[in-house]
Structure formats: C-alpha cells, structure tokens
Amino acid sequence: MKAFVVYCHPSEDSFTRHVRDSFIKGVVDSGNEYELSDLYKMNFQTDMTEKEYLRDSNYRTTPGLAEDVLAEQRKINSSDAIVFIYPVFWTDVPAKLKGWFDRVWTYGFAYGEKSMKLLQKGLVLCTTGHTKSELKKYKLLESMEKVMLGDRLFKKVHDAEFIVFDGMTKACDLREKNWNKNLETAYQKGKNLFAPRS
Numbered sequence: 001m002k003a004f005v006v007y008c009h010p011s012e013d014s015f016t017r018h019v020r021d022s023f024i025k026g027v028v029d030s031g032n033e034y035e036l037s038d039l040y041k042m043n044f045q046t047d048m049t050e051k052e053y054l055r056d057s058n059y060r061t062t063p064g065l066a067e068d069v070l071a072e073q074r075k076i077n078s079s080d081a082i083v084f085i086y087p088v089f090w091t092d093v094p095a096k097l098k099g100w101f102d103r104v105w106t107y108g109f110a111y112g113e114k115s116m117k118l119l120q121k122g123l124v125l126c127t128t129g130h131t132k133s134e135l136k137k138y139k140l141l142e143s144m145e146k147v148m149l150g151d152r153l154f155k156k157v158h159d160a161e162f163i164v165f166d167g168m169t170k171a172c173d174l175r176e177k178n179w180n181k182n183l184e185t186a187y188q189k190g191k192n193l194f195a196p197r198s
C-alpha cells in the first residue's frame, strides 16, 4: 500500500517537520510505501493561472493541464491514502497548500466527472498554537475540520480522520511537555495507516 504525503511548512526548524518524519517512519516500519510532496522544497506554484481559472470555472475537461498539476494527480491516483501535514495558519492550511488545492483539485479530476481514485484513507495531521479548548470555545476547531474533511476530502476517501497537535507554538509550555507524546502519536498514525480503525 502507498501513502501520498502532502507536506507544507516553510522551515525545517519546526515541530511540524518532526511530525512528518515520525509519520513517515511509521509508514515505512509497517512495510508500506510513501511518496512525499514537500511543497516549499518543490517551490510548488501557488497561484492559479487565468487559463486554469477559465477551464475550471467553465466546467471544461479540456486537456492541457500544467505538468506540475498532472504530476500531483498521478501521485494521488497511484496511492491508497492521502495525508496532509501542515501548521495551521489563520485557521486554515498555509497559502501554499491552499494553492495546491486550487490547482490540483481540477474539474474532471476532483469534481464533475471525477477521474480521481477513491482512496482508502484520508488523514490530516496539523499543528496549532492554540489549545483545543481555546479553538473549541470559538468554534474554530470544527471549522478547520469541516473545511478539510467536509469539503476538500469529501467523497474522495473511504475513511477520513483529522488530528490536531495543539498548543505547539514556541510560546506555549505544552510544546515541550507534549513533544514526545505527539510524535509517538504521529508515528503510530503512520504505522497503522492502513489498519482498520477501532
């Protein structure tokens, strides 16, 4: 089985990149494969072009998608799971990952007459500065989950899961306190990615 990992963080000096490494170690230790798109390292183009906009907004399936978009779509269709790993910026994915959705989730692939494979698993591993109780208080946690699972992954995966590693900003004591526990969770999520969920 293969996991396609879409990773988005501007710095290797981050907790999120340890989540990436622990998760991938879990996938490998379970005898499964992975493919990584590290969006900053790839310098993935964020902005939709006018040509891309006109194609999607007119519900056209005309060919001529950009090669970087087709490459991402091929990675998806050759995988069994898709995993998003990122820090939450302004209650959403970083702009670079938002741009990935804008450009890769094209008409005829992710919506309309879809050619996107129905994947076995969709997993979101995100890190936040706020604690879950703070995010819940203002209903931000459910907004973040709803957008990722109820829209971006909706009907694209059999089983969807949203995990938040909270209180992980450098200003929060929980960062150090929960560091190892959180990375163990990320590792186990990788190791059990294809196991049935209890």
Ligand SMILES: Cc1cc2nc3c(=O)[nH]c(=O)nc-3n(C[C@H](O)[C@H](O)[C@H](O)COP(=O)(O)O)c2cc1C
Pocket (backbone or CB within 6 Å): 009, 013, 014, 015, 016, 017, 087, 088, 089, 090, 091, 092, 127, 128, 129, 130, 131, 168, 169, 170
């Ligand atoms: C531009 C920016 C926006 C952020 N917005 C949020 C936010 O809306 N909610 C939140 O809980 N944390 C927010 N954070 C905090 C990051 O999510 C947090 O610093 C990160 O998860 C810590 O992990 P890291 O070491 O991998 O960066 C923001 C951080 C930055 C730099």
